[in-house]
Amino acid sequence: MKKLLPLIFALNLAILVFAPKTIANTGISISPPTIELLIAPNKNVVQNISLHNLGEAASYRVSLHRLIPLGEDGGSTIDLNPLDPATVPFVFTFPTSLNLQANESTSFTFTIAAASTDKSQAFSLALGFASEQSQASPNSTSTQPIIVLPLLLTLSPDGALDLSLTLENFELPVIADSMLPFDINPKVFNRSSFMHRPGGELVITSPRGVKNNYPVVPSLVLGQTTRRLRFDPVPTLSPSISRFGPHTFAFTLTTPSGKTILTSERIVWFLPLRLILAILSLALIIFAVYLKKSRDQHYAH
Amino acid sequence: MLLTIFLLLSLIFARPCHAETMYSPNFQLRFGNFNMTSGTKASGSYSLTDTVGQTFANEFTSVGYSTFAGAQYAYTLYDFGFSVSKTSVDLGSLIAGNFASNSLNLIVSAPRQGYTITTAASSRMKSNTDFIANTVCDSGCTKTLAGAWTSAASYGFGYNMSGDDVVPDFAGPTFFRPFPDFSVSDAPATIMTTVESGLLRTATATYQVALDPDQAVGAYETLIYYIATPNY
Numbered sequence: 293m294k295k296l297l298p299l300i301f302a303l304n305l306a307i308l309v310f311a312p313k314t315i316a317n318t319g320i321s322i323s324p325p326t327i328e329l330l331i332a333p334n335k336n337v338v339q340n341i342s343l344h345n346l347g348e349a350a351s352y353r354v355s356l357h358r359l360i361p362l363g364e365d366g367g368s369t370i371d372l373n374p375l376d377p378a379t380v381p382f383v384f385t386f387p388t389s390l391n392l393q394a395n396e397s398t399s400f401t402f403t404i405a406a407a408s409t410d411k412s413q414a415f416s417l418a419l420g421f422a423s424e425q426s427q428a429s430p431n432s433t434s435t436q437p438i439i440v441l442p443l444l445l446t447l448s449p450d451g452a453l454d455l456s457l458t459l460e461n462f463e464l465p466v467i468a469d470s471m472l473p474f475d476i477n478p479k480v481f482n483r484s485s486f487m488h489r490p491g492g493e494l495v496i497t498s499p500r501g502v503k504n505n506y507p508v509v510p511s512l513v514l515g516q517t518t519r520r521l522r523f524d525p526v527p528t529l530s531p532s533i534s535r536f537g538p539h540t541f542a543f544t545l546t547t548p549s550g551k552t553i554l555t556s557e558r559i560v561w562f563l564p565l566r567l568i569l570a571i572l573s574l575a576l577i578i579f580a581v582y583l584k585k586s587r588d589q590h591y592a593h
Numbered sequence: 594m595l596l597t598i599f600l601l602l603s604l605i606f607a608r609p610c611h612a613e614t615m616y617s618p619n620f621q622l623r624f625g626n627f628n629m630t631s632g633t634k635a636s637g638s639y640s641l642t643d644t645v646g647q648t649f650a651n652e653f654t655s656v657g658y659s660t661f662a663g664a665q666y667a668y669t670l671y672d673f674g675f676s677v678s679k680t681s682v683d684l685g686s687l688i689a690g691n692f693a694s695n696s697l698n699l700i701v702s703a704p705r706q707g708y709t710i711t712t713a714a715s716s717r718m719k720s721n722t723d724f725i726a727n728t729v730c731d732s733g734c735t736k737t738l739a740g741a742w743t744s745a746a747s748y749g750f751g752y753n754m755s756g757d758d759v760v761p762d763f764a765g766p767t768f769f770r771p772f773p774d775f776s777v778s779d780a781p782a783t784i785m786t787t788v789e790s791g792l793l794r795t796a797t798a799t800y801q802v803a804l805d806p807d808q809a810v811g812a813y814e815t816l817i818y819y820i821a822t823p824n825y
Contacts, residue, residue: 319676325704325823346676346700359822360780365788366824367709369781418822423680430812432683433718433800435697439675440822511706512825522706522788 317347318423320392320439328444328487328512330451331406341441342399343421345392351424352390359416359442364479364520366511370418370440380415381407381447390421404445412448414486414515419443444487444512456483457490457553460518462543464558469565470535476527477520478543485515490553492545494527499537510548535562674702675710675821682800687813689806692745696799699785699819701758706824707788710796711781713818714772718750718802720811725750725802727771737782739768748805756796758787769801772817781820788824 323342331337343352356377357370377384385403392398402419419441446453460479468474482488492508506523513519529535541558678698687693701708718725727736728749734740739762742751751769754760760783762768773779785796798819 317676317678318680319674319700321672321674321702323672325673326825328825342672344672344674346674362709362711362783363786365786366706367783367786368822368825369709369711369783369820370822372713372775372781372818372820420820430814431685431687431693432681432814433714434814434816435677435680435682436816436818437675437677437699438818438820439673440820442822442825444825509706514825 318350318435319346319437320344320352320421321346322421322439322441324441326442326444327402328489329404330446330448331404332451333406333408333410333447333449336403336405339402339404340399341386341402341419342397343390343392344397345395347394349391349393349396352392352421353424354386354388354390355420355422356384357418357420357440359418359440359444361416361514361517364518366519368416368418368440368442370420370438375417380417381409381413382415382445383407386419404443406447409447410449412446412450412453412486415443415445415447416487416514417443417445444514446486453486453488454484455486455488455547455553457481457488457513457545458483459543459545459554459556462541462556462558464541464560466559467561467563467565470533470562471531471564471566473531474529474560474562476541479518479520480513480545481518482513482515487512487514489513489548490545491548491550492521492543492553494523495540495542495544496527496529497540497542498535499539508545533564533567536564537562672702673704673708673821673823674700675819676700677819682817684800684802687802687804687808689804689808690745692801692803694799694801696797698756699796699798701785701794701821702792703787703794703823704790707786707790708794708824709783709822710785711783711820711822712752712772712798713775713779713781713820715816715818716774716776718813718815720809720813723809723811723813725804725808725813727751727774728769728801728803729771730769734768734770736771736773736779737762739763739770741767742769742801743767745803748803748808750800750802753799753801754784754796755799756785757791757794758785759796760784760786766799772815775818781818 321344327339329337355374357375359368359370361368383405387400390398420438422436422438458481460481462478476494480490489510489512491510494506496504506525506527509522509524511519511522538559538561541560543556545553547553682695682697684693684695699710701710717727726749728734728742728751729747730740730742731744731747732740734742749771751771753766753769754763755766770782773782
């Protein structure tokens with residue numbers, strides 16, 4: 293047994309030395325979370341980007357990617373293949389790797405230099421911060437978290453950009469049951485190739501002239517995409533027997549300066565349809581019972 | 594009686610109305626609204642985060658750049674953060690006819706209009722000579738639509754999601770999807786998403802493998818990407 297001890301010791305040492313490196317709890321936070329910029333040709337912009345390590349000490353690779361929009365709520369992911377910088381009219385300067393100790397905060401300078409051009413163009417790009425992957429043990433998966441900083445850039449010599457937005461999903465019913473919740477979920481489709489951040493307001497006016505205002509939360513609509521509009525507060529009408537008659541839904545979409553882009557108006561008649569149906573059903577039953585009784589009395593005579 | 598008939602007919606034949614949408618083809622200048630609260634000045638003339646209040650078109654023409662109006666929403670609440678509870682998920686000894694599984698946690702803090710987490714694998718789980726197939730679940734599932742997977746006779750590798758903001762097709766702990774395969778240019782699939790801001794939103798990803806008895810003996814591995822993006 294004593295002869296085996298050095299062998300066991302050597303084996304344990306080898307396991308310790310060559311064991312796969314696994315980092316628990318890896319991640320970072322980043323500020324600002326997005327960069328949205330309208331920039332003129334031949335201009336440079338510098339942005340400080342702050343990072344905080346949320347996990348253990350780790351190294352991060354920083355790389356440029358194309359941003360891929362997902363859905364209608366401003367979600368996105370990235371093309372995992374790094375972007376060829378020669379395909380965009382910008383020169384980006386940033387460190388390609390960062391080492392962060394546990395709980396360490398740091399920052400770096402990110403420079404965007406716009407090339408010379410005489411035409412306006414929009415670009416959806418991203419900086420990806422990927423932790424260096426750990427060495428996997430057999431029958432295992434390595435995990436690589438990638439935190440993305442969207443870079444939503446418009447290059448324009450004069451700042452004059454086509455604005456072409458249309459309203460969708462605002463076809464409200466003519467008649468609605470006031471005993472049911474009533475939701476409004478309009479969307480905006482951006483026909484142009486440039487991103488815009490429209491504002492606006494939904495005003496619901498009751499037959500007695502009471503107005504309720506629901507401002508649009510300004511959301512960025514990328515070119516050739518649709519964005520579901522959000523309101524604050526949310527214009528969900530809860531069931532109410534007192535909601536009766538024609539209500540006007542007036543929607544206005546505006547530029548950031550308040551200039552009207554489009555308006556649309558719908559009139560919805562609210563009626564307590566379920567209540568009416570219940571009363572009608574009850575009346576029919578009473579009428580049927582009355583008829584039956586009348587016939588029975590008739591035959592009895 | 595006439596009123597009743599009218600109401601019933603209205604109910605039956607009610608159709609959405611299509612009013613005219615007024616639209617004005619035009620152009621605009623975007624205005625900047627800079628916010629100082631998160632700002633760190635990097636350059637005297639070109640910092641993006643200095644607050645000068647609501648600024649207007651001449652800002653772009655005078656200095657050559659502008660952020661979008663409303664961009665101040667990006668700076669509210671807290672920073673965008675994402676972490677995983679471990680960087681290697683060990684599936685242990687793989688035995689044909691049995692499930693092997695293990696899990697990790699994904700933790701997100703998102704300001705403003707929420708976030709989206711997508712995932713993909715670098716390839717199927719592979720050894721030097723062989724692959725483990727993507728799961729097809731008990732009776733079908735895809736890289737974007739989870740299906741029930743309870744039989745170890747249905748071979749393959751897949752994952753389940755549970756917790757905050759998980760997409761609804763993961764209807765329970767037995768619902769799995771195969772990973773999108775980056776090596777064949779699959780797009781990453783959405784697994785967590787919300788339009789609300791949130792602090793320390795947490796979900797669990799559980800991996801599961803069932804081996805074909807004819808699967809070649811070997812050490813199988815792959816790399817799983819989790820991509821966290823704040824909603825713009």
